[in-house]
Amino acid sequence: MAGAPDAVAVDTRRRRRLAGRMALAIALGIAAGLATGSAGFSPSAFWADLAGGDAGLILGQIRAPRTLGAALAGALLGLSGAISQGLFRNPLADPYLLGSASGAALGVVLVLAAASLGGAYISLSAAAWIEQAGLVTAAFVGALAGVGLTLALARGAVQTLRLLLAGVVVGVLLGAVSDLITVASPDALRGKQAFMLGSTSFLGWNALALMCVGLAVLLALARRYARALDALTLGEDSAASLGLDLSRVRLALVSMLSLGTALAVSQAGLVAFVGLVAPHLVRRSAPGPHGWLLQASAGMGAALLLGADVVARSLIAPQELPVGVVTAVLGGCYLLWLLRQRSAR
Amino acid sequence: MSDDCQSPASTAARSATKVLRRRRDALRMLAGCALAGAARPTLAEAAPPTKVGTARPADAGSGPIVIVDDRGIEHRFADAPRRIVTMLPSLTETAWVLGAGARLVGVDRFSDWPDEIAGLPRLGGLEDAHIEAIAALAPDVVLASTASRAMERLEALGFRIVRLKSETHADLRRTLDLVAALLGTPAAGARAWARIEREIEAAARRVPPQMLGQRVYFEIGGGPYAAGASSFVGETIARLGLANIVEPQLGPFPKLNPEYVVRAKPDIIVGTRREQASLVRRPGWGALAAVREQRLCGFDTPQYDLLTRPGPRAGEAAALLVDCLVELAESERRRAPSSVR
Amino acid sequence: MSALLQAEKLGVRLGGREVLTDLGLRIDAGWTALVGPNGAGKSTLLRALAGLQPPSRGRVTLQGRALRSIPPAERARSLAWLAQQGEVTGELTVRETVELGRIAHLGLLGTPGPADRAAVERAIDLTECHEWQDRRLHELSGGERQRVLLARVLATEAPLLLLDEPTTHLDAPHQVALARMFRRLARDGRQARAILSVLHDLPVALRADRLLVLARGRLCADGAPTDAAVQAALVQVFEGAIRIETDDRGAPRLSLALDDGPDDAQALR
Numbered sequence: 001m002a003g004a005p006d007a008v009a010v011d012t013r014r015r016r017r018l019a020g021r022m023a024l025a026i027a028l029g030i031a032a033g034l035a036t037g038s039a040g041f042s043p044s045a046f047w048a049d050l051a052g053g054d055a056g057l058i059l060g061q062i063r064a065p066r067t068l069g070a071a072l073a074g075a076l077l078g079l080s081g082a083i084s085q086g087l088f089r090n091p092l093a094d095p096y097l098l099g100s101a102s103g104a105a106l107g108v109v110l111v112l113a114a115a116s117l118g119g120a121y122i123s124l125s126a127a128a129w130i131e132q133a134g135l136v137t138a139a140f141v142g143a144l145a146g147v148g149l150t151l152a153l154a155r156g157a158v159q160t161l162r163l164l165l166a167g168v169v170v171g172v173l174l175g176a177v178s179d180l181i182t183v184a185s186p187d188a189l190r191g192k193q194a195f196m197l198g199s200t201s202f203l204g205w206n207a208l209a210l211m212c213v214g215l216a217v218l219l220a221l222a223r224r225y226a227r228a229l230d231a232l233t234l235g236e237d238s239a240a241s242l243g244l245d246l247s248r249v250r251l252a253l254v255s256m257l258s259l260g261t262a263l264a265v266s267q268a269g270l271v272a273f274v275g276l277v278a279p280h281l282v283r284r285s286a287p288g289p290h291g292w293l294l295q296a297s298a299g300m301g302a303a304l305l306l307g308a309d310v311v312a313r314s315l316i317a318p319q320e321l322p323v324g325v326v327t328a329v330l331g332g333c334y335l336l337w338l339l340r341q342r343s344a345r
Numbered sequence: 346m347s348d349d350c351q352s353p354a355s356t357a358a359r360s361a362t363k364v365l366r367r368r369r370d371a372l373r374m375l376a377g378c379a380l381a382g383a384a385r386p387t388l389a390e391a392a393p394p395t396k397v398g399t400a401r402p403a404d405a406g407s408g409p410i411v412i413v414d415d416r417g418i419e420h421r422f423a424d425a426p427r428r429i430v431t432m433l434p435s436l437t438e439t440a441w442v443l444g445a446g447a448r449l450v451g452v453d454r455f456s457d458w459p460d461e462i463a464g465l466p467r468l469g470g471l472e473d474a475h476i477e478a479i480a481a482l483a484p485d486v487v488l489a490s491t492a493s494r495a496m497e498r499l500e501a502l503g504f505r506i507v508r509l510k511s512e513t514h515a516d517l518r519r520t521l522d523l524v525a526a527l528l529g530t531p532a533a534g535a536r537a538w539a540r541i542e543r544e545i546e547a548a549a550r551r552v553p554p555q556m557l558g559q560r561v562y563f564e565i566g567g568g569p570y571a572a573g574a575s576s577f578v579g580e581t582i583a584r585l586g587l588a589n590i591v592e593p594q595l596g597p598f599p600k601l602n603p604e605y606v607v608r609a610k611p612d613i614i615v616g617t618r619r620e621q622a623s624l625v626r627r628p629g630w631g632a633l634a635a636v637r638e639q640r641l642c643g644f645d646t647p648q649y650d651l652l653t654r655p656g657p658r659a660g661e662a663a664a665l666l667v668d669c670l671v672e673l674a675e676s677e678r679r680r681a682p683s684s685v686r
Numbered sequence: 687m688s689a690l691l692q693a694e695k696l697g698v699r700l701g702g703r704e705v706l707t708d709l710g711l712r713i714d715a716g717w718t719a720l721v722g723p724n725g726a727g728k729s730t731l732l733r734a735l736a737g738l739q740p741p742s743r744g745r746v747t748l749q750g751r752a753l754r755s756i757p758p759a760e761r762a763r764s765l766a767w768l769a770q771q772g773e774v775t776g777e778l779t780v781r782e783t784v785e786l787g788r789i790a791h792l793g794l795l796g797t798p799g800p801a802d803r804a805a806v807e808r809a810i811d812l813t814e815c816h817e818w819q820d821r822r823l824h825e826l827s828g829g830e831r832q833r834v835l836l837a838r839v840l841a842t843e844a845p846l847l848l849l850d851e852p853t854t855h856l857d858a859p860h861q862v863a864l865a866r867m868f869r870r871l872a873r874d875g876r877q878a879r880a881i882l883s884v885l886h887d888l889p890v891a892l893r894a895d896r897l898l899v900l901a902r903g904r905l906c907a908d909g910a911p912t913d914a915a916v917q918a919a920l921v922q923v924f925e926g927a928i929r930i931e932t933d934d935r936g937a938p939r940l941s942l943a944l945d946d947g948p949d950d951a952q953a954l955r
Contacts, residue, residue: 007779007820038605054608061629062604089775115619116646131619186455186470187646190566201569201603204628227794231786233776234838237738238769242789242842243762287777287822318605319595 014286015296022299026071029306033067034059036310040317061204069203070309070323071302072211073268074278078301079218080260081275082282082294086229087253088160091283095261095275098163098254099170102178103146104265107138108195109178112188121184136207136266139195143262146174147254157250160236198269198324200309207267214263219295221256225249226290271324273331274301274308280334304330412523415491415510422505425529426485432474432496435511435656436488436520437462442657443525443533450482457647458658471495480504486527511655512597514580517541521657537657544660548667549585553674560588562611562635565598565653566620569606573597577655581663585670587613603627611635613673615652615666618643639676642669690714690749690846690880691735691765697743698727698734705730707903709744713846717872717881719891719911722900723924728884729770729850731900735882736767736848748846762790766842770850770884772835780819780826780834784809787841809840812867814860828855836864847871849883853890865890888920888928892938899923911938 035046037058049058080095088097110130118127130138151157154166182189228249231239240246264271278301282293305323308330312321410422430451431437437456440449446461451468466482469475474495479487486505489496496506507527509520518538525534561582563572572578574589576597582589590609591599607629614624614635621643625631635641644652644665652662696709705727713735720728733739735746737753746753748764756764766787778786787809788802810816813833823831832855839847853861868881872895885891892911899907899919907919917930917938931939 011779011820038602038608057629057632058604058607061632062607065628086776134623190570194566202627204626224794227786227789230776230778230782231789233774233778234783234786234835235769235773237733238767240738240758241736241762241765241767242786243759243793244789245758283777289776289778289782313602318602319599320602322600 011286011288015288015292018282018286018296019299022296022303025303026299026306029303029310030067030071032310033070033306033313034063036313036317037063038318041310041314065205065208066200066203067306067309069208069211069267070200071306072208072215073200073203073264073271074274074305075215075298075302076211076218076260076264077271077275077305078278079215079222079294079298080257080264081277081301082279082290082297083222083229083253083257083260084275085279086232086290086293087250087257088164089232091280092276094273095257096171096270098167098258099146099150099174100143100258100261100265101146101270102171102174103149104139104143104262105192105196105270106146106174106178106181107140107142108135109181109188109192110142111135111138112191113181113185116185116187117181135191135195140262140266143265144258146170147258147262149174151251151254156247157254158247160250163250163254194322195269196324197322198271198327199312199320199322200268201320203267211263211267214259215298218256218260219298221252222294223291225252225256226294229253229290229294268305269322269324271305271308272328273334274304274327277331277334278304280338410527410529412507412526414507414523415519416508418508420486420505420507422486422527426505426527428482428484428486430468430479430482430484430487431456432468432471432487432489432493433509433511434458434650435517435654436490436509436524438654438656438658439517439520439524439537440488440528442537443521443528444530445524445528448528450484451479457650469495474499476502488524511577513575513577513655514584514659517577517655517657517659541657541660545581545584545663548660548663551664551667552585552587552670556613556670556674557586558588559612560590560609561613561615562590562606562609564614564616564620566617569603570598570600571606572653573599577659578653578662581652581659581666585663585666603629606630607633613640613642613670615642615644615669617649618645640673642666642673644669691882692747693731693735693744694747695744696731696734696741696746698730698739699742700730705903706734706741709903709905711898711905711908713880713882715872715880716895717868717883718896718898719894720882720884720898720900721886721888721891721920722906725902726900726923727903728900732767732848732850732882732884736765737761738767759790759793762842762844764844765846765848766790766839766844768835768839768847768849768852770854772831774823774831774835777822777824779822780815780837781806781810783823783834784815784819784837784841787838790842790844805843806841809837812840812871813837814863829857829860832856833860845879847879847881847883849881851884851886853885853887861887861890865893869893869895888940892930892940912936 032041035041035043037045037049039045049055077095084093084095084097085091087093111133114127114130118124150163150166150170153170154162157163178192182192228239228244231242231244236246261275279293279297282296282300286296305327308326309323312323312326315321410425411419413419427448428450429440429445429448431440431449432453434453434456437449437452438458440446441459441462449462449465451466452462454467454470456462466478468478471490471493472495474493476495476498479499480502484504486507487496487499488507488509491508491510496508500506509523510516511520521537522531522534525531525537563578563582564570565572571591573591573595574580574583574593579589579591579597590606590611591601610633612635614621621641624636624641630636648665651658652665654662691713693709693711696706697704698706709731720731722728730739734741737746740754748756748761753761784806785798788798788805792798792802810819813836815830815833815837818826818830823834826834832852836849836852839849853864856864868883872879872881891897894911897907897909897911897916897920898905899916901923906923907916909916911917921928921930927943929941929943931941933939
């Protein structure tokens with residue numbers, strides 16, 4: 001057993017350290033989020049608010065849920081990203097690959113354009129019904145429908161490559177349809193853009209409860225399928241030879257990652273890069289099997305989006321940056337740094 | 346949705362980091378307008394030609410027409426142009442109001458007033474102008490906004506593009522004068538402006554007294570984006586004697602933290618009808634007095650476009666707003682007939 | 687007694703081409719080497735036997751039952767397959783990789799018990815991966831990684847091992863050790879064990895109990911390496927690039943025909 005305990009101990013230590021750091025980051029992020037309001041990041045204003053009469057409203061109904069919501073949405077995206085990177089055996093996979101992003105955007109555009117499309121392209125009753133559904137439901141249903149379309153096009157989750165290609169095709173097609181709709185009804189364009197850039201502005205306690213339940217369910221399922229993702233690292237055929245029903249496993253994984261993405265995206269918009277970068281960061285500091293990686297990616301995603309949200313809210317207060325812009329900038333910088341590291345080696 | 350409102354808001358959305366630069370630009374522009382306004386006492390006087398956005402006709406109706414558009418480029422016309430293409434709804438309306446309706450040969454996709462232009466060929470929007478169709482119409486001049494890439498192509502083809510900025514009331518006034526000069530009827534500009542002023546003042550007089558000084562939150566949608574005091578509709582609101590919860594230094598279309606709005610406790614909220622209906626579902630907004638007491642003005646798309654369009658129907662827009670205010674006052678009175686209000 | 691693994695009239699069609707035609711063979715206990723020139727269909731045959739490639743004609747039976755009808759989990763306990771190219775991703779350690787072999791018994795949810803741990807230990811011992819069992823796979827050399835993947839297969843404790851080029855990247859000492867290990871495993875008294883390995887290393891292949899010579903999708907020879915007919919078939923199939931001689935102890939010795947022929951370039955495979 002020469003050398004064995006040391007390496008294992010090192011791994012455990014790294015994981016514990018990363019977990020500790022993430023917990024700290026999340027705690028600090030929540031604190032910072034609670035202290036960031038229309039006056040920017042201001043702990044003094046926070047104490048004043050707490051004492052003031054509006055505390056329940058401002059802090060309780062607006063700031064607290066959106067801060068926690070950012071963490072939950074980030075966790076969902078991080079988890080989905082880790083699942084997609086394991087499923088596609090590609091460190092550049094992100095949870096939007098299977099048409100969920102374009103499906104959600106189409107749902108949003110349909111709701112926004114329903115009023116002007118009604119009568120001209122679709123019946124008035126259909127338009128009224130669509131409008132009533134609301135943006136959140138439309139985005140959720142749209143995301144799932146996008147993935148469903150991908151699965152149908154790929155004829156099930158039988159082959160990973162076919163799934164990927166189908167996802168690309170569906171993304172392009174649905175994107176084209178929503179572009180067409182915005183041409184016919186430019187009303188929808190601004191709302192669509194706001195959705196595509198992401199924002200935690202209107203997250204309330206209901207949204208929070210929904211995401212919480214979703215995250216709990218997905219984390220439980222993730223533990224079930226962690227070993228399957230580990231087996232997939234050997235290669236698809238090798239994993240099949242171990243007795244895994246790959247089609248069913250893939251279907252389960254695709255369902256999990258689309259549920260997570262749909263939940264996050266319907267509430268917070270199309271936030272870029274969190275799903276891509278969270279698993280990367282975990283792998284860099286504390287690599288390990290998927291039993292650890294999936295949960296840690298969720299934690300890392302939560303910390304990332306929390307931080308980005310605080311920055312988005314405080315940088316130009318009382319104005320806000322769309323949180324997707326902040327994550328895109330941070331994500332782009334990270335990839336750039338990664339590239340330079342690689343070429344320096 | 347008119348392009349007039351689309352471009353400022355989506356620019357703000359796309360490049361939020363340019364906010365600071367825009368504030369500087371806004372100040373500079375206001376200063377420039379003030380200077381331009383001051384340097385134009387009468388049209389007959391030979392004003393310094395290098396001022397941006399000025400006209401210098403030798404004589405009304407005869408001789409070459411020289412105007413300097415909002416990009417600072419001088420345009421010389423031997424005669425008043427007879428075939429005009431407009432690529433912005435507010436410019437379409439401006440041309441119409443100044444009596445050049447008969448000279449319009451083509452308009453952009455988003456122009457929707459007046460009904461008489463319904464038969465004119467639609468030439469696309471700001472970014473997707475139909476170059477061939479425009480060229481085929483052989484216009485003497487094309488009126489467009491300052492932010493449009495497609496126009497450069499047309500310029501390269503030899504067409505005259507007059508670029509006009511339309512974001513504030515001052516812009517509108519200047520545009521009216523410029524286009525009027527272009528059409529060879531320089532006095533029409535001042536007349537049109539005077540009429541708009543009268544309409545706005547008439548509307549302002551109709552504002553119920555208890556509404557004066559009330560703080561308005563005008564939502565542009567999405568984000569939430571608000572119309573600030575320096576936006577066109579913001580200026581209209583100010584002319585009606587109402588206050589804006591958005592401070593002027595935040596720019597014309599800031600994307601606000603919803604907390605800001607809740608804290609500011611606006612007295613009246615204005616926006617699209619669909620958004621107004623869902624305000625109560627937003628976390629924390631249900632507690633706003635304006636939402637609880639339904640002091641909301643929700644407009645359908647055509648009226649909403651009218652409100653936000655920086656065009657010569659600003660008077661009508663002001664009247665529309667005041668109609669809503671009157672209705673709000675009425676419903677308040679009906680709810681509490683015995684109260685002093 | 688039914689064979690451990692049997693192929694009957696096996697035909698496989700890939701991309702419009704007949705890769706395997708009318709193959710019939712049976713695998714019993716012992717070490718069988720599958721050899722043949724490039725493109726003969728060796729990997730395809732192995733995958734068909736492992737149940738990874740559905741045949742277009744014929745069938746494969748495992749202990750008398752049709753392979754297709756056996757549920758994947760049960761099949762994984764009887765049959766383990768090693769891929770030709772180790773396209774491994776992820777950051778698993780050596781030990782964690784070998785432990786994956788136990789999925790055949792534990793499934794996705796089972797908790798590893800003492801039997802599983804013992805199997806993993808044995809597999810690591812057999813492939814001599816002990817020293818670096820907690821290092822990550824991507825930190826190892828090609829040969830070390832190959833041994834780890836082989837250990838993963840051994841950890842399944844399946845009676846039938848289908849190995850596609852297990853000696854890739856291995857240096858001479860380890861090739862020798864591997865050959866010895868195969869012989870030992872195949873002769874293990876505790877259970878009837880069969881090892882079918884595709885091998886490019888002909889000298890190693892000649893040490894096997896049985897030789898299958900495959901060329902252009904058909905089985906050309908099937909017998910002991912000492913069998914003259916098998917040796918003749920081998921030489922013919924490799925187009926005279928090899929020579930087989932028998933040494934004093936009766937064991938076949940293989941050499942490449944490097945000096946024969948007018949063209950030096952032709953001698954190398």
